[in-house]
Amino acid sequence: MSDRLRCWTLLFLFAAIGFCAAAQAKDRRTVAEPVRPNGVCARLVPSGKDDTGRLQTAIVQCPPGAAVYLTGGSFLSGPLEMKSGVTLWIERDATLFAVAEPNAYDKGSGTCGRIAGKGDGCRPFISFSKTRGGGIYGQGRIDGQGGALMVGSSESWWQLARRAQTEGGYQNVPRLIQIDHAQEITFHGITLRNSPNFNVAMNRVQGATFWGITIDTPGDARNTDGIDPGASEDVTITHSIIRTGDDNVAIKAGSNGPSRHISIIDNYFGWGHGMSIGSELSSGVSDILVRGLTLDGTTSGLRIKSDVSRGGLVEQVTYEDICMRGVRSPITFDTRYDPHARGDSVPIYRQIVLRHVYGGDGALVMRGLDQQHVLGVMLDDVRFAATASWQVENVDLTTGRSGISPPLEGATWTPASQASTRCAKSFH
Template sequence: MLGFSCRVFVLSVLLASTSGLAQDRRHVSEPGLPVSVCVTLTSSAQSKDDTQRLQDSINHCQPGAAVRLIAGAAGTGFVSGPLIMKSGVTLWLDRDAVLAATTNPLAYDNDGRCGTLDHKGNGCRPLILFNGTRGGGIVGEGIIDGQGGQPMIGHNETWWQLARRAQTEGSKQNIPRLIQIDHAHDITFYKVTLRNAPNFHMAMNAVQGATFWGVRIDTPAGARNTDGIDPGASQDVTIAHSFIRTGDDNVAIKAGSAGATRYISLIDNHFYWGHGLSIGSETVGGVSDVLVQGLTLDGTTSGLRIKSDASRGGLVSNVSFEHVCLRNNRRPIDFDTHYDAKAQGSKIPVFRDIVLRDVTGASGDLVMRGYDDTHQLSIMLDGVRFAPDAHWKIEFTEIQTGPGGVRPALLGKSQSAEVYAGCVGSWVTFPGS
């Protein structure tokens, strides 16, 4: 164990559930498809660049209506550079419709750096931008393909190869995100598939109200920095009934200097390869009121993860993980206040009021690591069951238990009456696999 410094409190009764508060404050139900369409566009083999007609259609569409994309002849699709969404306008991709991101770095360029490495990064615009919008979103059973694995026009490598080279050379890559949502309100994503993003699939900053329902995110495990959905400095966000496999965090809830992230719900989702469900690593703005309920993590490197360090830490509190199934994870539980062991600074991360209830996993390392004796990690375990060969690694952590107990046993704690059974019947194959 990691210098075991664990304070144990066995409770005879379960503490009051925090999940009544730790969630999206809106009443969220399954969205529907638009009832009003302002224009319908059909893909064509003759069109090599659809950016202008797509942007013109968005610009002329009235709030409350949709730009509808439908598939033409087999093998055709829409090819586009950056698009800017308009308040109240929805992009509707019919089944079999494909919107492919151009692989030309010049199309995304901000200042001559897109498609290059340097020490700045952020040299590219995203494929789709929501900036200061209210309402609207992207819906339908079609596909947005970032083409991250295709060679860049004018280059001899792909976006993903550029990202990997940045890692080996200690540089920063200038690569476009697939979708960026900034300072927006009440955005909806429904049933759409996002795949092969060059960088993050969905990045959010200062968003008030967002719903992701039935979304599929599908990108290879080796594609660097291809996070699935990243809420940052945002409030009232629900991610539900979605399927995510990607090359980095499946979901990463962040709070940097732009402000707090809180009132987040993740309900009945399925994660596959990726780095797991993460909070952090930026937590300086504070993350709170998070409810995770009904989640499977099948093959993620980490499972339930909270990560930060002294260079970017803050308070993470009131987080509930309920009815979670894990398997094939290196670190099914990975709560670490020393994410970067070399980090220095005074922004000490504090994780408290964390609840794990009915969490079942297989083998692997179960890490709970507070910062120091003054900044303990505070957690409650209730019905937490792992395989007998799972290993607890605990440091500077105060643990409480509910009546469901915990397995494998911890020092001074009663075991769960239930043994590890592997969550039989909970596993779902990625749709279309």
Template structure:
């Protein structure tokens, strides 16, 4: 099935080259298909045991501009720290496997693999911290083993997350890849699967390219987001297949700064919670281009979510040539994500444009906080099945020359809506 998804992606690439000039992208860089390094500095051999020390040594001693090449076999490893300008090249037939051993990831407080008041007790599997250039390339696989029993336990990372949801508290599980205060990092071609927590998380990154990735986790694997740009700028996510147990992509802007100039082009999202902005947007999200996206069976489709505890300005977001199928909430632009939230961080969404968007049934929600902070939305050639239902509240909607179907309601919808958290709980009950 994944190969069929890749075939679809290649067809979309051909169409995008013909119809979508690169100059229209919101990422301010000139982004083209990445090219792997020409020089290999080391070719580690899988030992069948823990290869962490051997792999880290190869990375540490690799010259800038060269690659550590994993040619074939299963490489078992604990946390790895990438070096500026160095590429980890995972060849076809090679799998880099994250050991399911909480002590290997623990930050020193003994929280990793446990439920606690905070959820940041684990180091990531692969870390890009303050690096420049480099990345991860190849046709191989990185496997986070999120469903494997943790060492010394009969529970997996994912079972720990479900237990935290049921009992309260936060699971401490490692992210698969963390990119932090880095510049111009590239992930190309690799398969990322079964992350214990987020697959790729970003914090204050300037320039990142994700091209031709496959990200795959079960639909019920909690908090396994695909790619989360947070406080980051000039990011391109292109020609990728993403299926996860949480947001396929989530753009966030909490206290770590604004997120701006993001291009998400020619991608296929299978199961997951959709393409999201938020819920933390208090530092601002802007200049986002989404083009050539299929959301097939995601719970939500195009989603902007926040509330008064973490709201802010979201503006200049364009969705073009989007196909939505079998989504409970194909469009959900909501400023009341958590009805229990309290605060004075007002969510405001404006200059949001949907053009050439197609879908079937489901709820189409656009809900501003109040009339003083109404949403500003433009819809042009947006068409769903007659059974789709609009819910519009505190929103100024402009209809373009190519129209909208089904027609927009003349008055406010009467049926009460559950909060975002209530909708999520209904779609993914505690297990």
């Protein structure tokens, strides 16, 4: 047995601890499929021109508990600010397009739509700020027009972001939806597509439900994360499809506060960078349940990423019933996300449970910082192709009775023949 890898002999005791952690790691609310609002305060059809003023006025005048209802075709709008208790309801035949006009989003610095020494120069398209209740419903679409040419420019939001990557500096482009210091926000059925930047970014949110939504952004659109719960708690993402150009979901916890009690259940991830935790973890992440997830062709699968410049404690994270197909790096639990990072914010990952996790080949990486800061991981019925490779360093590893494959020194395992059959099943 390697001095960097201990397979604890008290197998059943630690397996029981893993099951206990799984029972606790989730959204504490009782979450059911959302029902549509009771009433409609305004029923709008497109005007054929910029509808920002009409939409914002309807939202402001709408009483809590009611919805602004969009139907009849294509709406064009600049930034909108939601009101507590008010729902934006977009019917199946309606699409709300975001204007590709940097001046409409500019925060006053004149940098929106430009590369600058810092980012955050643009307002989001739709913002929920200090609101309670309400959300976005319907079978319609919100289109951020990330690939459309910006007004007064020869490039799109996405082209600007890619140019910033090659030339240096920060792209200033708008997020599609920002939820900030809000409570009990609900998204149901809606399709978000072509976001210029993050699709849904959350900061200090208490209670959010995303049920049956679709996020669809090209795989080469830079920094277009799907849903990012940051400093948030009691969040459920379920029955949803997410395809994007960066992390499909990324749970973050920087200096703004911890993220905890999050359920990610019965979802499908197409292209993207996978199911991520990090890299900002200084306030800690805990009580996370990822169950019934299919990942098709993502660059990464299950990923916890940080380093000593932004690390923190990640604990009680359970992954169950996970199917990965064509995933380049199926497992990456890495405390050296930036190998050149400096600092004393040590990343510590413990009580990480993987159960019924299946995939093909690729790198299976679990790397603790050092022998004083090892990862605590339990694997049970974790099966990959024989060509998959384990890269394990500074890990306290426990295996459940169903074992793992391919074999790992010091751990029990069983042949992988059952894995492909089980992973052929879609958990979505």
